[in-house]
Amino acid sequence: MATAKTVFVLFGATGDLARRMVLPAFYTLAIEGLLPPGWALIGNGRGDVAHEDFRKHVHDALVEFGPHPDQGPWREFERRLYFAGGGFDTDSPGSLLDVIGHVRRELGPRPELVHYLAVPPQAFPGLTRALGQHGLAEGARVVYEKPYGTSPKNFRSLNRIVHTVLDESQVYRIDHFLGKEATQNLHVLRFANELFAANWHRDHIESVQIDVPETLGVADRAAFYDATGAVLDMLVTHLFQVAAEVAMEPPASLGAADLQSARERVIRSFRPLDPAEVVLGQFDGYRDVKGIAARSRTDTYVAAKLWIDNARWKGVPFLLRTGKRMAAGEQRVTLVLRTPPRPLKGLPAQANALTFSLAGDGQIELRLLAKKPGVELQVEPATVTLPLAELPDAEPLPPYVRLIHDVLLGDRSLFTRPDGLSAAWRAVQPILDAPPRLARYPQGSWGPAAARKLAAPHGWLLGQ
Numbered sequence: 161m162a163t164a165k166t167v168f169v170l171f172g173a174t175g176d177l178a179r180r181m182v183l184p185a186f187y188t189l190a191i192e193g194l195l196p197p198g199w200a201l202i203g204n205g206r207g208d209v210a211h212e213d214f215r216k217h218v219h220d221a222l223v224e225f226g227p228h229p230d231q232g233p234w235r236e237f238e239r240r241l242y243f244a245g246g247g248f249d250t251d252s253p254g255s256l257l258d259v260i261g262h263v264r265r266e267l268g269p270r271p272e273l274v275h276y277l278a279v280p281p282q283a284f285p286g287l288t289r290a291l292g293q294h295g296l297a298e299g300a301r302v303v304y305e306k307p308y309g310t311s312p313k314n315f316r317s318l319n320r321i322v323h324t325v326l327d328e329s330q331v332y333r334i335d336h337f338l339g340k341e342a343t344q345n346l347h348v349l350r351f352a353n354e355l356f357a358a359n360w361h362r363d364h365i366e367s368v369q370i371d372v373p374e375t376l377g378v379a380d381r382a383a384f385y386d387a388t389g390a391v392l393d394m395l396v397t398h399l400f401q402v403a404a405e406v407a408m409e410p411p412a413s414l415g416a417a418d419l420q421s422a423r424e425r426v427i428r429s430f431r432p433l434d435p436a437e438v439v440l441g442q443f444d445g446y447r448d449v450k451g452i453a454a455r456s457r458t459d460t461y462v463a464a465k466l467w468i469d470n471a472r473w474k475g476v477p478f479l480l481r482t483g484k485r486m487a488a489g490e491q492r493v494t495l496v497l498r499t500p501p502r503p504l505k506g507l508p509a510q511a512n513a514l515t516f517s518l519a520g521d522g523q524i525e526l527r528l529l530a531k532k533p534g535v536e537l538q539v540e541p542a543t544v545t546l547p548l549a550e551l552p553d554a555e556p557l558p559p560y561v562r563l564i565h566d567v568l569l570g571d572r573s574l575f576t577r578p579d580g581l582s583a584a585w586r587a588v589q590p591i592l593d594a595p596p597r598l599a600r601y602p603q604g605s606w607g608p609a610a611a612r613k614l615a616a617p618h619g620w621l622l623g624q
């Protein structure tokens with residue numbers, strides 16, 4: 161548990177991300193007793209919101225997204241919530257400095273400062289400069305949501321600005337898919353079990369699918385989403401990081417820093433995407449959503465074939481797919497093994513498949529063939545399933561809870577670094593420079609038909 165007194169400044173405190181993810185994670189930490197003994201949270205935004213109204217806002221967010229306020233020490237918690245309105249930029253700090261001053265007097269001298277930028281990437285440079293200008297950067301930790309940048313060029317410029325104000329050791333770039341339990345099990349299962357370690361190779365693996373269809377639309381985040389789209393929101397960020405988890409070479413240890421270096425190294429081997437192997441889509445009715453531009457060309461769906469140019473993965477396609485308003489909500493990583501070259505007579509030819517379900521508390525599944533008990537030789541496809549939460553004494557933490565706790569502890573190991581991100585941006589550059597034609601797809605479907613060809617000959621494991 162973190163012990164230093166901490167002032168946590170949440171920029172974008174009344175936005176969708178704060179309501180859905182950050183504030184619930186903070187309350188979960190309070191319930192679990194994982195917040196430091198002295199702390200305060202200051203929400204920041206443009207409007208002038210009274211402290212009392214912000215507390216009500218947080219209360220409502222917890223009622224909607226959980227954990228319910230009654231499940232924890234709400235009275236004690238709400239006393240520590242404040243709001244600083246009037247925005248925050250280089251010309252004017254709004255009321256933030258006054259509120260921080262007030263909170264510092266309450267908490268006692270020299271609390272740690274943690275700034276959480278739950279705002280769109282376009283706002284990162286201005287806020288970062290303002291932190292430096294108003295003396296709030298020194299010794300602080302600063303958390304950046306993803307995507308870290310809006311293009312390869314913008315990423316480089318953002319990184320320069322960030323490094324003029326902050327030392328890299330102060331920077332926490334979040335990619336919450338790395339904080340998911342099942343994502344962490346990808347490397348544990350592989351490196352701790354010879355059965356998997358020995359087969360994790362092009363000789364045995366035919367293809368990999370990383371499939372994250374969502375039934376969600378863009379709900380209350382139209383402005384953010386319309387300026388971002390699926391490639392930036394999910395592909396260059398979450399899906400690439402997960403692909404790197406699958407594809408990395410054995411790290412020096414299972415320590416998080418070594419894992420991070422291994423992930424970054426393999427991203428450098430991602431071949432820049434070929435626009436002919438990428439399908440972009442937009443769901444029907446997207447342009448009618450409040451806050452979306454009437455002629456928006458934003459992608460709400462992307463499917464891509466990624467190749468990794470190294471000896472382990474030569475010729476193995478990594479099929480990546482995600483989209484809004486699709487037929488199902490899943491988060492599945494599947495390694496499809498090769499079918500036995502000469503199955504024995506009487507045995508069906510079916511490939512083994514190892515699946516990691518990243519959603520919720522996570523689950524691992526192994527598809528295999530087994531003999532059905534009985535006199536006859538009858539072979540049945542079967543799936544062995546391991547829900548991670550059912551392991552003895554499991555205490556699964558949602559990824560945001562885990563990662564914010566790491567920030568409070570000053571542990572950067574599950575956060576991304578500029579080297580890996582720079583390589584990820586390089587790999588998507590061709591589709592940003594020459595985007596494939598945007599195909600329409602009906603809501604509730606599996607996305608544009610063109611993506612079927614991408615997954616030939618075997619097709620997507622989910623849906624079509």
Ligand code: BG6
Pocket residue numbers: 374376393
């Ligand atoms: C976020 C994206 O980072 O991840 C969202 O901005 C997406 O568009 C979400 O829906 C998925 O995350 P989760 O929490 O469902 O795993």
